[in-house]
Amino acid sequence: MPESYYPDIKTLDLFAGLTDERFAQLMRGSYVQNFPPHVELITEGDPANFLHIILSGAVELFASWNGRETSMAAIRPISTFILAATIKDARYLMSARTLDKSRLVLIPSQDVRNLFDEDQGFARAIVTELAQCYRSTIKSQKDLKLRTSLERLANYLLRQQARAGTTPDFELPFEKRKLASFLGMTPENLSRAFKGLKPYGVVVDGSRIAITDRAELEAFARPCALIDDYST
Amino acid sequence: MPESYYPDIKTLDLFAGLTDERFAQLMRGSYVQNFPPHVELITEGDPANFLHIILSGAVELFASWNGRETSMAAIRPISTFILAATIKDARYLMSARTLDKSRLVLIPSQDVRNLFDEDQGFARAIVTELAQCYRSTIKSQKDLKLRTSLERLANYLLRQQARAGTTPDFELPFEKRKLASFLGMTPENLSRAFKGLKPYGVVVDGSRIAITDRAELEAFARPCALIDDYST
DNA sequence: CCTTTTGATTGACAAATGTCAATCCGCCGA
DNA sequence: TCGGCGGATTGACATTTGTCAATCAAAAGG
Structure with a gap:
């Protein structure tokens, strides 16, 4: 991945505390890709091979069942999405598609998990991020039910x-x-x-x-x- | 806290990997309390001073808004609840009350956060637990919307x-x-x-x-x- | 044992929400 | 410029869900 993207990605709380070396190592195994609008990036049920970061554009998370579909969230730069599946090495619970033309970073999930085990600060950041996501969905659920x-x-x-x-x-x-x-x-x-x-x-x-x-x-x-x- | 409870609490994935020493230290600062049915344990909006563990009985998580109330989840032994607020040092998003006569463990949130920073394995376990909770609420949201x-x-x-x-x-x-x-x-x-x-x-x-x-x-x-x- | 209380059920009705079809409107390409 | 396409809106209607009141049944307490 071109180093020109590093500063943008570093603005994420998730990576802010990493040493330059570890960050660079993580990035070396990653990809930057551009996508046109309305492209399906992730399909629910697939294994979570990559942690996704959106650098520009917009991404929609959605879910389907029995022929119905619902929008779960909209993701805007700069943030990660579907972190939980990456960490748990589980299947995606939601699908994702681009809303606009978007630039994404794909980090191999295994690299994220490895770094988690090596780096205390990164582990802390992951937890903070996860807790944040969790609390957001609770709020959303309260919104829906109340x-x-x-x-x-x-x-x-x-x-x-x-x-x-x-x-x-x-x-x-x-x-x-x-x-x-x-x-x-x-x-x-x-x-x-x-x-x-x-x-x-x-x-x-x-x-x-x-x-x-x-x-x-x-x-x-x-x-x-x-x-x-x-x-x- | 009486040591007789230790084996039960140790069955939780969250604490399974701790050394006996660290576990004992965490427990020494904690309390075990018994509650009758229909007692409010936690009120949404309050600061999260304790991580709660349910040893026996049943607890309901619920939320209120504008005079309305809704049940969010039922917690059964042996599990923790409202982990995210403890970790983030934030306010509870949900209230909790006993459904039946219940026995709970209260661990000071600060102790949990300290241990998180000291113990690699514990941090890993917290993340796994959080990711699990997060994914559960996503499922629940899909259930509701689809x-x-x-x-x-x-x-x-x-x-x-x-x-x-x-x-x-x-x-x-x-x-x-x-x-x-x-x-x-x-x-x-x-x-x-x-x-x-x-x-x-x-x-x-x-x-x-x-x-x-x-x-x-x-x-x-x-x-x-x-x-x-x-x-x- | 009886009384009281609380939750469950039912019917009648009202409100909220979804469905279908038609139409409108703005945008894009020919 | 002119169609044509897709999204937005509207009306009519059906379905779902909620509300209120009455009743029933079971559990708790004296």
Whole structure:
């Protein structure tokens, strides 16, 4: 792999504490690949041969059963995905596909496991990352089980706006059909949900969303750190 | 803590690899406590001061939001719970209460984190445990998003029967109202769901369930390792 | 033994969500 | 520019799920 990517990858907490030597060794066995949009990178059920890192673009994790499919998460640079399967040397529980043109790093799982056994700090970092992922899915599960679809959408919009910055409006990061699947509803239902939030100051213009009165929307959505704060 | 509990706790994968000395040291700072049924052990939002281990009885993990409550998981001996919060030194995302009279071990979180930094094998074990928990919640999320409540119940019954052994019937491990909440539905809906499974050979007698034709039920439920096999 | 309590069940109804089909709209390529 | 394609939206309708109230059954306690 070209060394020009090293600095980007080093920004990940997972690798920040590694010695240059160990990091370089890990990278030497790895690959960087570019993918066009809508390419399936990983199929659920396959053995986890590589730890994936997304450098640019966007990746969707999804799952299927009995002819149905649902969006589980969207991954944006720079982060790893499907760490647990790599560590456990198990099969992927989710599939992954590119949403946009994306650049990925593939690190052989065996190398990650070896490094884990050799490097105390790396082990610590892996655990922190795993715990983070675990807690995120718990939050997501609480979101699903405790809220109606309207409430889920309202809180999602609040989180997105907070991420976008100080402006009252922002762009949805992907198609509405994906958002619907991610929130656990149909596209038709999402359309109606957007209308249902109009009284609370949500203005929709294509994929551009404006929240005209945050306090009003919050009064309805009731965001809560133990569900909506993905940083803790 | 009385040493008489040591052998039981040592059966946990998490502690199996520790030297006797380190294990004893960890236990010396810990407590064993007995609790009656229906006692709240942990409240979501509180800082995670202790890693909990259940030695006997049963514990329910649940979460609340906006006056609603949902069952997230049931924990049975001998296992730990809420490991991620302990490791991250973060707040609990779920509350916990005893279902039955239960005996618990409480290990100060700081001791767990210290041991993690000192002991390579322990770190490995923590990661394995965390990865396991993480993958379990992913499975649970797939179950929730990809299946109807009837399908969730059918697959739940198949899993329970497999756990119970070779007999076609088994006892539900807790109240139906808890089961309903766990499966993401109301008690009324669960009642109707049981009736809906009658054509597939599910016979209900109080909390005793019999599956008269497993093949028939499987044809409807379509169990799948990537959702229903909690061992991988 | 009887009473009280709690959970389970049922029916009637309401609300939420999904399905299907038609239409609309923006984008891209010919 | 003009189609045509795919996603978004809408309306009508079906299904699923939740809510409320009443009733039933079993367990707990006096």
